[in-house]
Amino acid sequence: MNYTEEKIKDLEGKAKKIRRLIVQMIAKAGSGHPGGSLSSTDLVTALFFSVLRHDPKNPGWPDRDRFHMSKGHCCPLWYAVLSSCGYFPEEKLMTLRQFGSLLQGHPDRRTPGIESASGSLGQGLSIGLGMSLAARIDNKDYRVYVLTGDGEIQEGNIWEAAMAASHYKCENLCAILDYNGFQIDGKTCNVMDLEPIVDKWRSFGWNTIEIDGHNMKEILSAYEEAGKAKGRPSIIIARTIKGKGVSFMENICDFHGRAPTKEEEGKALKELE
Amino acid sequence: MAEQLYQRDVYGKTLVELGRQNKDIVVLDADLSSSTRTGLFAKEFPERFFNFGVAEQNMMASAAGLAACGKTVFVSTFAIFASGRAWDQVRNSICYNNFNVKIVATHAGISVGPDGASHQALEDIALMRVIPNMNIIVPCDGPQTADAVKAAAGNKGPFYIRLGRPKVPTLDKKDVFKFGQAQVLTEGNDIAIFACGIMVAEALIAVENLMKKGVKARLVNMHTLRPVDTKTILDAARDTRGIIACEEHTIIGGLASSIDEVVSESCPTRVIRLGIKNRFGQSGDPGDLLKEYKLTSLDIEKAALGLFSSRK
Numbered sequence: 279m280n281y282t283e284e285k286i287k288d289l290e291g292k293a294k295k296i297r298r299l300i301v302q303m304i305a306k307a308g309s310g311h312p313g314g315s316l317s318s319t320d321l322v323t324a325l326f327f328s329v330l331r332h333d334p335k336n337p338g339w340p341d342r343d344r345f346h347m348s349k350g351h352c353c354p355l356w357y358a359v360l361s362s363c364g365y366f367p368e369e370k371l372m373t374l375r376q377f378g379s380l381l382q383g384h385p386d387r388r389t390p391g392i393e394s395a396s397g398s399l400g401q402g403l404s405i406g407l408g409m410s411l412a413a414r415i416d417n418k419d420y421r422v423y424v425l426t427g428d429g430e431i432q433e434g435n436i437w438e439a440a441m442a443a444s445h446y447k448c449e450n451l452c453a454i455l456d457y458n459g460f461q462i463d464g465k466t467c468n469v470m471d472l473e474p475i476v477d478k479w480r481s482f483g484w485n486t487i488e489i490d491g492h493n494m495k496e497i498l499s500a501y502e503e504a505g506k507a508k509g510r511p512s513i514i515i516a517r518t519i520k521g522k523g524v525s526f527m528e529n530i531c532d533f534h535g536r537a538p539t540k541e542e543e544g545k546a547l548k549e550l551e
Numbered sequence: 552m553a554e555q556l557y558q559r560d561v562y563g564k565t566l567v568e569l570g571r572q573n574k575d576i577v578v579l580d581a582d583l584s585s586s587t588r589t590g591l592f593a594k595e596f597p598e599r600f601f602n603f604g605v606a607e608q609n610m611m612a613s614a615a616g617l618a619a620c621g622k623t624v625f626v627s628t629f630a631i632f633a634s635g636r637a638w639d640q641v642r643n644s645i646c647y648n649n650f651n652v653k654i655v656a657t658h659a660g661i662s663v664g665p666d667g668a669s670h671q672a673l674e675d676i677a678l679m680r681v682i683p684n685m686n687i688i689v690p691c692d693g694p695q696t697a698d699a700v701k702a703a704a705g706n707k708g709p710f711y712i713r714l715g716r717p718k719v720p721t722l723d724k725k726d727v728f729k730f731g732q733a734q735v736l737t738e739g740n741d742i743a744i745f746a747c748g749i750m751v752a753e754a755l756i757a758v759e760n761l762m763k764k765g766v767k768a769r770l771v772n773m774h775t776l777r778p779v780d781t782k783t784i785l786d787a788a789r790d791t792r793g794i795i796a797c798e799e800h801t802i803i804g805g806l807a808s809s810i811d812e813v814v815s816e817s818c819p820t821r822v823i824r825l826g827i828k829n830r831f832g833q834s835g836d837p838g839d840l841l842k843e844y845k846l847t848s849l850d851i852e853k854a855a856l857g858l859f860s861s862r863k
Contacts, residue, residue: 340621344619344620346616386647387648387649393619394615394616394619394644394648395643395644395647395648396643397643398639398642398643398644400608401608401612401615401639401640401643401644402612404608404609404611404612404613404615404616404640404644405612405613405615405616405619405644406616407609407613407616408612408613408614408615408616408617408618408619408620408624409616409617409619409620410616411577411601411613411616411617412577412616412617412619412620412621412622413620414598415577415598415599415622416620434608435608435609435612435640438603438606438608438609439609439612439613441604441606442603442604442606442609442613445604446601
């Protein structure tokens with residue numbers, strides 16, 4: 279599949295801006311989850327700016343594609359993308375996690391563009407499954423995208439949903455797995471190994487697509503391929519780097535759930551210029 | 552002899568009726584559709600029924616996803632699984648979002664009988680009652696089950712409706728069902744008896760026997776446990792010598808606690824709690840189990856006489 283250099287450059291530029299916003303928001307808030315937000319940035323940026331059928335001026339459009347962030351702790355990414363799309367003004371971003379803010383510490387329906395809360399891991403794929411079944415009942419052609427974390431798929435609920443989505447042949451459902459290899463307590467392979475990850479999803483009946491989750495061309499072509507799946511759900515297994523884009527956060531477990539200091543924020547923003 | 556009905560039968564039939572009127576009603580079950588009677592809906596509307604297999608957590612969170620797309624989702628399984636197994640999904644995916652998911656849980660309470668303790672939900676009201684946005688109805692008989700299901704369909708937000716396994720007698724009720732408003736079944740100012748579910752029929756027998764002994768008991772069918780009808784509770788606290796709470800549920804966190812919370816704040820009075828006291832259930836015929844756990848009409852009568860002879 280061919281994507282123009284211009285389009286790729288544009289998406290890369292947008293992703294860089296989103297990463298800057300993530301760093302600034304979390305630094306301002308003084309707490310939050312930069313590592314997984316940064317590892318998913320390219321995946322979610324490409325989705326919202328190039329794939330998703332949506333209208334920020336009409337968030338309730340019945341035919342819109344649905345997106346749900348099951349790994350709710352990475353909501354700074356979701357918020358930054360939603361505001362960049364025009365769901366709410368960018369200045370709201372700097373109220374993240376503050377009392378009375380539209381932007382809660384984990385996703386909440388008070389935020390324009392967010393359809394369901396998340397935060398307790400493992401439930402989002404089921405939410406997406408429900409949305410997928412609703413499209414079937416209503417004879418609508420919208421698609422449903424769910425971003426999950428790698429540590430998150432240790433939850434049993436994920437595999438219940440994986441079994442059911444396959445049973446119900448939910449071809450309009452696309453899971454995106456941010457496989458950065460880290461969770462709070464360390465590497466996923468040491469805490470609770472996920473391998474052989476592709477075999478697991480394949481054996482559950484899913485169309486599996488493996489990509490480099492930071493390569494825009496691969497990301498776009500993965501979404502396109504998922505859109506062509508017939509009679510089964512798709513999962514994009516994206517190999518990513520935790521903390522991607524900020525050298526001193528990359529593959530550092532500590533930045534799963536720690537805000538950068540003022541000094542670290544400055545250094546990070548310099549790298550993201 | 553009063554008509555005897557399975558609440559589950561009424562539930563299944565009411566779902567079909569609602570399904571004909573409203574195309575946005577969707578029904579989910581977890582491999583128990585023949586027991587919960589959602590199978591009746593599945594037969595008539597196969598395109599709006601989804602069996603989730605033995606996977607209650609997925610079922611509850613998927614119900615949330617369907618509700619996010621405008622559906623009114625009825626979800627059924629046994630009460631033990633609906634309330635306990637999938638509690639976090641009910642809390643975070645359904646109630647926190649305030650979605651239109653109506654959990655209709657069958658086989659609640661000790662009257663499940665022979666299946667024994669693992670299947671007897673004695674804590675479900677407590678588990679559901681603590682979650683914000685959740686509405687709770689415990690209907691006393693067949694016809695009231697239809698009322699409860701229709702109220703859940705017609706009101707926004709999550710509901711938990713608790714049904715039993717055995718047949719229950721249909722009771723005379725002079726007032727029509729109003730969601731959120733308890734029904735006073737008999738008038739009386741000596742003592743008050745509050746009951747829900749199958750305990751209402753037991754309490755009614757006790758009230759008739761008490762009448763013969765000169766004690767006029769006010770019997771209240773507390774079908775809605777959330778939102779709680781504080782007025783009816785406080786009226787009883789003011790007018791009578793005390794309240795007896797009867798429930799097929801632990802005395803912690805259910806009907807008795809709902810009453811305690813209201814009276815202790817606004818009108819302290821004695822509340823005698825007839826329910827399951829820090830015990831698991833066991834196998835047996837429902838009638839024998841009600842005797843063992845002191846939940847028969849005789850137990851209610853005894854408690855009432857004790858309360859009546861005490862000083863206000």
